[in-house]
Amino acid sequence: MYGKNIGKLSEKFKCTKDAGIAKLLSDVQDKFKNILIFDFETIPSQDIYHIGAIFNDKIFERKNIKHVKTALSDLSEFSKEADYILGHNIINHDLQIAGDAFPEAGFLKLPVIDTLFLSPLAFPENPYHKLVKNYKLIKNSKNDPIADAKLAWAVFEDQVAAFSVLNEKEPNLIAFFAFAFENFNLGDGRSGLQGIFDLFRYLAGKIPDKEEAKTIFQNLSEGKVCRTGIGEIWEDCSGHAAQRPVLAYVLSWIMVSGGNSIIPPWVKHEFHEISGIIRNLRYSCKDETCSFCREQNNSEKLLKKYFGFEKYRALPDGRALQKEIIDSNLNGNSLLGILPTGGGKSICYQIPALHRHNRLGELTIVISPLKALMKDQVDNLNRTTGTETAAAINGSLTLPERGAVMEKVRLGDIGILYISPEQMRNFSVAELIKSRDVGFWVFDEAHCLSKWGHDFRPDYLSCFRVYCKLQQGLRLSSSCRGFYGNSKKRCHRRNFKPFQGKAVP
Numbered sequence: 144m145y146g147k148n149i150g151k152l153s154e155k156f157k158c159t160k161d162a163g164i165a166k167l168l169s170d171v172q173d174k175f176k177n178i179l180i181f182d183f184e185t186i187p188s189q190d191i192y193h194i195g196a197i198f199n200d201k202i203f204e205r206k207n208i209k210h211v212k213t214a215l216s217d218l219s220e221f222s223k224e225a226d227y228i229l230g231h232n233i234i235n236h237d238l239q240i241a242g243d244a245f246p247e248a249g250f251l252k253l254p255v256i257d258t259l260f261l262s263p264l265a266f267p268e269n270p271y272h273k274l275v276k277n278y279k280l281i282k283n284s285k286n287d288p289i290a291d292a293k294l295a296w297a298v299f300e301d302q303v304a305a306f307s308v309l310n311e312k313e314p315n316l317i318a319f320f321a322f323a324f325e326n327f328n329l330g331d332g333r334s335g336l337q338g339i340f341d342l343f344r345y346l347a348g349k350i351p352d353k354e355e356a357k358t359i360f361q362n363l364s365e366g367k368v369c370r371t372g373i374g375e376i377w378e379d380c381s382g383h384a385a386q387r388p389v390l391a392y393v394l395s396w397i398m399v400s401g402g403n404s405i406i407p408p409w410v411k412h413e414f415h416e417i418s419g420i421i422r423n424l425r426y427s428c429k430d431e432t433c434s435f436c437r438e439q440n441n442s443e444k445l446l447k448k449y450f451g452f453e454k455y456r457a458l459p460d461g462r463a464l465q466k467e468i469i470d471s472n473l474n475g476n477s478l479l480g481i482l483p484t485g486g487g488k489s490i491c492y493q494i495p496a497l498h499r500h501n502r503l504g505e506l507t508i509v510i511s512p513l514k515a516l517m518k519d520q521v522d523n524l525n526r527t528t529g530t531e532t533a534a535a536i537n538g539s540l541t542l543p544e545r546g547a548v549m550e551k552v553r554l555g556d557i558g559i560l561y562i563s564p565e566q567m568r569n570f571s572v573a574e575l576i577k578s579r580d581v582g583f584w585v586f587d588e589a590h591c592l593s594k595w596g597h598d599f600r601p602d603y604l605s606c607f608r609v610y611c612k613l614q615q616g617l618r619l620s621s622s623c624r625g626f627y628g629n630s631k632k633r634c635h636r637r638n639f640k641p642f643q644g645k646a647v648p
């Protein structure tokens with residue numbers, strides 16, 4: 144039987160001191176021994192032309208399929224003894240196609256274990272998994288569904304091992320996952336994830352009720368979320384089976400958040416509400432008495448935390464312009480900041496950007512017209528904060544350098560990305576930005592935006608187009624934008640013609 148591979152996994156742990164993990168893995172092996180693992184190869188019109196499946200050590204393969212119904216009927220016959228069905232990204236892909244082509248297929252009624260849905264829970268920190276990139280498996284060979292089925296199984300093995308370790312450390316977390324996936328159904332006639340629920344219930348040995356689950360959520364997120372926020376989201380999410388998994392992904396992320404971890408884009412696509420929930424839990428609530436939010440969103444504390452200074456610079460009249468700008472930004476306002484040259488304008492967007500990355504995993508885009516300035520900004524910021532949070536994409540990078548920066552952005556390591564305006568015409572840059580939640584956009588040296596000024600660069604129009612497109616296609620987690628210029632140049636609101644009525648309030 145193919146399930147014996149889990150046996151191999153428990154072997155790995157036998158030599159460790161932790162006999163508990165080995166025992167758990169062996170139990171999982173018994174419970175999930177009759178699994179049909181499969182993968183389809185399809186042509187772009189979604190027609191299946193190649194099926195690979197494994198069940199109890201037997202291989203099923205159909206190539207160059209002409210009659211899809213017959214092939215799927217054969218697969219049903221092959222797997223009629225199966226208790227579960229497993230694959231990677233099969234809920235939204237393979238099972239949908241099979242359901243459309245042959246709704247009578249017996250395997251469509253089996254409880255599903257989709258390893259895509261397990262990945263962010265098993266590996267919440269970067270890198271998620273060596274075999275998984277975005278929502279796809281990293282394949283060694285093309286058009287080999289049997290190899291892909293084996294790969295999905297290898298991912299599942301590692302996920303089970305990761306859950307076993309988590310269960311040892313924090314049994315209530317796995318119990319919470321069981322609560323979150325109980326009765327979950329994706330709607331639209333799509334299969335639920337009963338198999339995932341069975342796995343968590345088996346690992347945890349219990350399913351908490353709603354009140355117990357709330358206590359677990361509060362305890363595991365203690366000190367990392369706003370209590371008012373929990374109150375606001377709990378009833379909405381916990382009452383509906385379709386929304387409960389959101390709580391599992393949110394809790395999982397919160398427990399490792401504060402650095403380079405992000406929730407994968409596909410989770411946000413599947414559960415649109417997730418960014419809003421994280422914002423509710425981790426950003427400023429409107430309750431003046433909430434000490435957590437007042438403490439976290441305090442611009443002077445943030446200055447001390449990231450730059451080591453006690454106070455913002457005061458103008459001769461006593462006003463702290465930097466603080467006013469940062470407070471406005473932290474409150475989610477769009478703004479135009481004009482400071483004297485050398486007035487410390489960078490800090491005005493860097494502090495909110497670092498804060499948003501840390502609290503929400505968001506990316507801040509800084510459109511900067513000068514390559515040399517960009518490099519200085521990135522180097523200074525990383526040196527001062529002792530992090531690698533800032534990076535730049537511009538025409539002077541070599542291809543490998545550019546690839547490395549893009550990968551870091553994708554994985555969530557980068558919180559502030561400097562981009563030259565002409566890069567916004569690049570398709571891969573636009574796709575990269577789409578892969579992250581953008582906290583806010585900064586137009587540095589904003590006098591360059593002045594449409595009739597001698598500094599105007601037509602590429603700024605591309606920025607505007609990409610920005611509008613992203614805003615339509617994405618749920619920008621904040622409407623916040625910033626413009627920063629210096630008072631040597633004439634910056635007047637009526638000159639920001641392309642952005643008028645859109646970005647400047």
Ligand SMILES: [Zn+2]
Pocket residue numbers: 369370371372426427428429430433434435436437
């Ligand atoms: Zn609060």
